[in-house]
Amino acid sequence: xRADAQRKMRALLESAMEVFQxxxxxxxxxxxAERAGVGLGTVYRHxxxxxxxxxxxxxxxVDACADAASxxxxxxxxxEALARWMQRYVDFISTKPGLAxxxxxxxxxxxxxxxxxxxxxxxxxxxxxxxxxxxxxxRSGIEANDLLRAVATLCRGPQDEEPVYARKMVELLVDxxxxxxxxxxxST
Amino acid sequence: xRADAQRKMRALLESAMEVFQxxxxxxxxxxxAERAGVGLGTVYRHxxxxxxxxxxxxxxxVDACADAASxxxxxxxxxEALARWMQRYVDFISTKPGLAxxxxxxxxxxxxxxxxxxxxxxxxxxxxxxxxxxxxxxRSGIEANDLLRAVATLCRGPQDEEPVYARKMVELLVDxxxxxxxxxxxST
Numbered sequence: 001x002r003a004d005a006q007r008k009m010r011a012l013l014e015s016a017m018e019v020f021q022x023x024x025x026x027x028x029x030x031x032x033a034e035r036a037g038v039g040l041g042t043v044y045r046h047x048x049x050x051x052x053x054x055x056x057x058x059x060x061x062v063d064a065c066a067d068a069a070s071x072x073x074x075x076x077x078x079x080e081a082l083a084r085w086m087q088r089y090v091d092f093i094s095t096k097p098g099l100a101x102x103x104x105x106x107x108x109x110x111x112x113x114x115x116x117x118x119x120x121x122x123x124x125x126x127x128x129x130x131x132x133x134x135x136x137x138x139r140s141g142i143e144a145n146d147l148l149r150a151v152a153t154l155c156r157g158p159q160d161e162e163p164v165y166a167r168k169m170v171e172l173l174v175d176x177x178x179x180x181x182x183x184x185x186x187s188t
Numbered sequence: 189x190r191a192d193a194q195r196k197m198r199a200l201l202e203s204a205m206e207v208f209q210x211x212x213x214x215x216x217x218x219x220x221a222e223r224a225g226v227g228l229g230t231v232y233r234h235x236x237x238x239x240x241x242x243x244x245x246x247x248x249x250v251d252a253c254a255d256a257a258s259x260x261x262x263x264x265x266x267x268e269a270l271a272r273w274m275q276r277y278v279d280f281i282s283t284k285p286g287l288a289x290x291x292x293x294x295x296x297x298x299x300x301x302x303x304x305x306x307x308x309x310x311x312x313x314x315x316x317x318x319x320x321x322x323x324x325x326x327r328s329g330i331e332a333n334d335l336l337r338a339v340a341t342l343c344r345g346p347q348d349e350e351p352v353y354a355r356k357m358v359e360l361l362v363d364x365x366x367x368x369x370x371x372x373x374x375s376t
Contacts, residue, residue, distance in 0.1 A: 157337075168330070169361070172338075173361060175364035175365075176359070177363075179363035179364065
């Protein structure tokens with residue numbers, strides 16, 4: 001019963017994300033409910049206001065991006081895990097133009113989200129950076145916060161469906177980190 | 189006599205640039221004339237409208253930045269010349285917030301300036317990039333245009349007097365270019 005409720009909530013947040021992406025954050029709630037296979041009442045019970053739903057979707061995306069860090073760290077060498085996470089972060093930033101507009105709307109409902117964003121993503125990147133530095137795969141002396149900011153700004157502006165330009169520039173930034181490594185090693 | 193006129197024009201454009209930087213592009217023309225040591229009439233004869241003066245200042249800055257490319261190429265190894273020009277371009281971008289605001293105001297007077305900007309700076313960077321690639325100092329396959337765009341966006345947003353963050357990120361980008369070089373050589 002509780003697992004079922006969790007599954008429903010996940011489906012609802014996933015559907016909301018998809019609908020926000022295709023139809024914008026002002027899309028009808030009915031469309032989201034139908035896609036998730038839940039009643040309209042269920043949506044409003046959990047998310048009385050639209051901003052509640054937008055916040056929950058944003059936090060879910062931030063969580064998924066932060067959690068990807070430990071997942072990648074367990075699968076790849078430190079330098080490669082860092083490089084892959086930076087591209088995962090590009091995905092996160094560049095697939096939510098509608099959400100970004102809502103966040104920067106000045107609506108007080110969203111005022112706590114930038115803090116949530118930093119509180120989850122900065123430690124995730126810091127851990128990857130330290131591991132890569134310790135392994136001699138990248139240079140030290142670059143702050144996680146500066147990198148998060150750089151990627152976010154590189155993802156701004158006109159983008160195609162697939163953020164080709166942003167991916168290339170983020171790859172350059174990561175290679176820049178590798179260039180100054182204590183132990184140059186192209187395979188990490 | 190003609191040399192004297194040129195000197196006066198240079199002093200006028202330089203003063204205008206300085207006044208725009210400290211007091212904004214709406215600063216009184218009298219202030220600019222006084223600083224340059226020319227009469228108010230001289231300013232209005234050469235630049236009937238304020239937008240004429242703003243355009244001329246912008247073009248002068250673009251020209252100086254473009255001309256710096258060949259100057260640096262004659263003094264430094266290709267990789268170093270490229271790295272130094274990228275920082276020179278940061279100077280150009282980050283010291284003219286007032287000009288940028290005017291340029292993006294939508295005023296038709298400024299409509300040709302972005303073209304002027306690309307027409308002068310893209311070939312300048314292309315030449316430096318090719319030389320550095322040929323020398324084996326940096327990788328190939330990165331477009332001058334993408335780099336110009338990346339630096340411009342990295343310079344946006346809150347900056348201190350000295351653009352510490354932007355300089356660091358641009359340095360990373362350049363090191364990223366070096367990382368993929370055919371002949372790794374940290375001294376170029």
